Each structure stands twice: as C-alpha cells, then as structure tokens.
Amino acid sequence: MYLDNAATSFPKPEKVYEAVLHAMRDVGASPGRGGYRCSLEAGRIVYKARESVADFFSIRDSSRVIFTHNATGALNLALQGTLVPGDHAITTSMEHNSLLRPLYALRKKGLELTIIPVGSDGVINVEDIRRELRANTRMIAVSHVSNVCGAIQPIQEISELCHNSGALFLVDAAQSAGHVPINVELMAIDLLAVPGHKGLLGPGGTGFLYVAPHVALKPVIQGGTGTNSTAEEQPLVVPDGFETGTHNLPGIAGLQAGIEFICEVGLSAIHQRENSLLIQAEQALRNITGVVIHGPANSSMRCSVLSFTASGVDSALLAAELDHGFDIAVRAGLHCAPLAHSSMGTAPGGTLRLSPGWFTTSEEIALFSDAVVQCIDKIRNIDNNS
Ligand SMILES: Cc1ncc(COP(=O)(O)O)c(C=O)c1O
Known part of the structure; x- marks a missing residue:
C-alpha cells in the first residue's frame, strides 16, 4: 500500500504511462533540435504540455513556463536567477531544504536572509513577515502547503504584502x-515552482518554474538551446535559454497526460477525496493512546499530508514495522524540513507522515489505521519487556 504521494505520486493514471511510451517508442527525437518530422512532433508535444500547464495555472503566456527536472531545479533557478548580493530575502521555518539550501548558499555570497519562526501549528503569521520587511527586501519565498504537516499557508495575504513592498513573491507549490487551485494571476505570484511528479501525476524527472513577465531571470546553466548557436552568451529568451540541453520528452509528455487526467476528474473531486481520506485517518489515529496529530487543529486548514507521533514510539521504527509487517509505504523522520520540526516541537526524531492520493481507497486507510495500532502495540510491548 503506497501512502507516500507527497514524495512522488504512485500509481500514475494509465494515460500517463501511455504518453510516456508513445514519446519513447513512436516519437523518439529531441524537440527543437532538428527540422525532420519526428523532432517537429516532439516539439509539438512539448508545446502542448506547456499550454496545458499554462491553462491549469491561469498563466497568460505559456512561454513563461520553463520546464525543469523537479521542484528543486525550479526553486534553484528562481533563487539563483533573481537574487544578488546585498538583496534581502524572507522565508520561514516551514520550508523544505530545496528552498533553504540554495538560500543558505546565496547567504554565503552576500544575501541577507531572514527566516521567520512559525508556531507549533505550522501556519505562518503574516504579521511576522511584515515586521521583517526592509528597504532592500527583494523576495518573500514560502511553500503553499507544508510537506511536513499539510498546513495551508495564507498565500493571498503574503502576496499582498509582497506587492505593497515591491518584493518578488516565490511560491513553492x-x-x-x-491538490488545491492555483491561479497565478489572482494570487499575484511572480515565481511558481512546481514538481510534475507529485500532485500533477506526471513521471519523475519533471517540474517547471513559472516566471511572471516583469521578472528578469538570469540563466544558471549554460549550453545548447537549439537556436542562436553563434552567440557566446546564453540567450535570455524564455523558455529556450533556460531549458538548456535535451528535454525529458517522455516525462513532459507524461506530465501533459497527468494534467489532462486531473482536468477530466476535476481538481475539486481530487481535493475532496484526499481530504476525506486524511480525515478518516485522523479520526482513527486520534483513538490510539498517546498519538498526537501535528499541524493545524482544523482539518480545513490542512491538505495533502498528515503527520503524527506516538508517545514512546520511534517514528522510523514504526515506519519500518509498517513496511515489513504490512507492506505499507509511509515516510518517517524530518522530511527534508529540519526547521519545521523545531517549530512544531517534533525535533530531532520527526514525525510519521502519510499522504494518500487519488488512487488511495477508504479500505486502505482502514487497513493502515489497524496496522498502526498493531505496530504501536508491538513496539511498546517490546520496550516494556526489555
Ligand atoms: C515543500 C517541498 N518543496 C520542494 C520539494 C522538492 O521537490 P522535488 O523532489 O520535485 O525536487 C519537496 C519534495 O518533497 C517539497 O515537499
């Protein structure tokens, strides 16, 4: 039973597998690298995917969508491509290392960095950000939903703060x-970093960065773009100058099919199903002695993931018992967000996190909950007898 969709979604819709195979078996060529028919067909696949991404996120100009290999690539490009020494950036303690580590690296080169501590419910207090604004604040960078506890952050308020202060707004989605609607226009997002392989149901090795038209981005990787070959400098044209090297054509084709699947099923149906599975799990877990659910108390302020600890039980051991005894895949530990656990009071051991997806059933959540009871009993009995 796979309950780690926050790491990467699995299984994928059938049409995603078909699209990947079609790109590999029937098309084969590299997009934008030849004038022959199969290269042109590959180019059409990439164009269609870019248009699908743009439609899905209400992006007016699809050329502002830059394909990357994951969210990490998109975040690195957003941060390294805009911030310079002397700039000030604000982020929070709820962030993933994919956002924090590039910021730490930039800090070594002269970036001023403020990390806002967040309370134990994992929700950002917008006033805490407002207090830290400076004349040179160039960016506010936050995740939309916490990968540790599922807290949905007040994106709209943070966006207003950004635009009133002239800072760029980077959202790690x-x-x-x-899982939830994202409209870059309504939310006034300047930079949106998205993995293709999680909630969008595409294959591994996919993701993208949206860059608003007024944001000047510097490329962070130099190389071939298939155009402008005599120029010594990397072209600054979006998206070509930022998609250097061979595209992940099968991945991008699969990503397009993933988005198509979501549009067919409906984003709100997906959100409702995932939420009802999380609520079912939460209710069952709350009945277990010593179990604490972390993050916002109100389930409507949470999505995608549920994190818990059980008193006297090591989360990593519990995850291993669930895997070996019941073939259940869940993630234990710090989830690449160490500061979030300091805020939530779950450091150093972290939490056990489950993240159901569209294909998870209510029966599976019931089996998972029973398995957790048995594993916790087993671990506590071993400890009592030793
Ligand atoms: C909040 C958050 N940001 C960034 C990432 C990095 O995503 P990717 O694995 O696509 O690079 C993750 C992955 O788990 C995440 O949860």
Whole structure:
C-alpha cells in the first residue's frame, strides 16, 4: 500500500504511462533540435504540455513556463536567477531544504536572509513577515502547503504584502499543485515552482518554474538551446535559454497526460477525496493512546499530508514495522524540513507522515489505521519487556 504521494505520486493514471511510451517508442527525437518530422512532433508535444500547464495555472503566456527536472531545479533557478548580493530575502521555518539550501548558499555570497519562526501549528503569521520587511527586501519565498504537516499557508495575504513592498513573491507549490487551485494571476505570484511528479501525476524527472513577465531571470546553466548557436552568451529568451540541453520528452509528455487526467476528474473531486481520506485517518489515529496529530487543529486548514507521533514510539521504527509487517509505504523522520520540526516541537526524531492520493481507497486507510495500532502495540510491548 503506497501512502507516500507527497514524495512522488504512485500509481500514475494509465494515460500517463501511455504518453510516456508513445514519446519513447513512436516519437523518439529531441524537440527543437532538428527540422525532420519526428523532432517537429516532439516539439509539438512539448508545446502542448506547456499550454496545458499554462491553462491549469491561469498563466497568460505559456512561454513563461520553463520546464525543469523537479521542484528543486525550479526553486534553484528562481533563487539563483533573481537574487544578488546585498538583496534581502524572507522565508520561514516551514520550508523544505530545496528552498533553504540554495538560500543558505546565496547567504554565503552576500544575501541577507531572514527566516521567520512559525508556531507549533505550522501556519505562518503574516504579521511576522511584515515586521521583517526592509528597504532592500527583494523576495518573500514560502511553500503553499507544508510537506511536513499539510498546513495551508495564507498565500493571498503574503502576496499582498509582497506587492505593497515591491518584493518578488516565490511560491513553492510542491505540495499544493494538483491538490488545491492555483491561479497565478489572482494570487499575484511572480515565481511558481512546481514538481510534475507529485500532485500533477506526471513521471519523475519533471517540474517547471513559472516566471511572471516583469521578472528578469538570469540563466544558471549554460549550453545548447537549439537556436542562436553563434552567440557566446546564453540567450535570455524564455523558455529556450533556460531549458538548456535535451528535454525529458517522455516525462513532459507524461506530465501533459497527468494534467489532462486531473482536468477530466476535476481538481475539486481530487481535493475532496484526499481530504476525506486524511480525515478518516485522523479520526482513527486520534483513538490510539498517546498519538498526537501535528499541524493545524482544523482539518480545513490542512491538505495533502498528515503527520503524527506516538508517545514512546520511534517514528522510523514504526515506519519500518509498517513496511515489513504490512507492506505499507509511509515516510518517517524530518522530511527534508529540519526547521519545521523545531517549530512544531517534533525535533530531532520527526514525525510519521502519510499522504494518500487519488488512487488511495477508504479500505486502505482502514487497513493502515489497524496496522498502526498493531505496530504501536508491538513496539511498546517490546520496550516494556526489555
Ligand atoms: C515543500 C517541498 N518543496 C520542494 C520539494 C522538492 O521537490 P522535488 O523532489 O520535485 O525536487 C519537496 C519534495 O518533497 C517539497 O515537499
């Protein structure tokens, strides 16, 4: 039973597998690298995917969508491509290392960095950000939904704060894209980093960065773009100058099929199903002695993931018992967000996190809950007898 869709979604819709195979078996060529028919067909697949992404996120100009290999690539491009020494950036303690580590690296080169501590419910207090604004604040960078506890952050208020202060707004949508609606126009998002392989149901090795038209981006990787070959400098044209090297054509084809599947099923149907599975799990877990659910108390302020600890039980051991005894895949530990656990009071051991997906059933959640009871009993009995 796979309950780690926050890491990467599995299984994928059938049409995603078909699209990947079609790109590999029937098309084969590299897009934008030849004038022959199969290269042109590959180019059409990439164009169609870019248009689908743009439609899904209400992006007016699809050329502002830059394909990357994951959310990490998109975040690195957004941060390294805009911030310079002397700039000030604000982020929070709820962030993933994919956002924090590039910021730490930039800090070594002269970036001023403020990390806002977040309370134990994992929800950002917008006033805490407002207090830290400076004349040179160039960016506010936050995740839309916490990958540790599922807290949905007050994106709209943070966006207003950004625009009133002239800072760029970077949103890490790793745990929200494909789960809740994102409209870059209404939310006034300047930079949106998205993995293709999580909620969008595409294959591994896919993702993208949306860059608003007024944002000047510097490329962070130099190389071939298939055009402008005599220029010594990397072209600044979006998306070509930023998609250097061979595209992941099968991945991009699969991503397009994933988005198509979501549109067929309906984003709100997906959100409702995932939420009802999380509520079912939460209710069962709350009946177990010593279990604490972390994050916002109100389930309507949470999505995608549920994190818990059980008193006297090591989360990593519990995850291993669930895997070996019941073939259940869940993630234990710090989930690449160490500061979030300091805020939530779950450091150093972290939490056990489950993240159901569209294909998870209510029966599976019931089996999972029973298995947790048995594993916790087993671990506590071993400890009592030793
Ligand atoms: C909040 C958050 N940001 C960024 C990432 C990195 O995503 P990717 O694995 O696509 O690079 C993750 C992955 O789990 C995440 O949860």
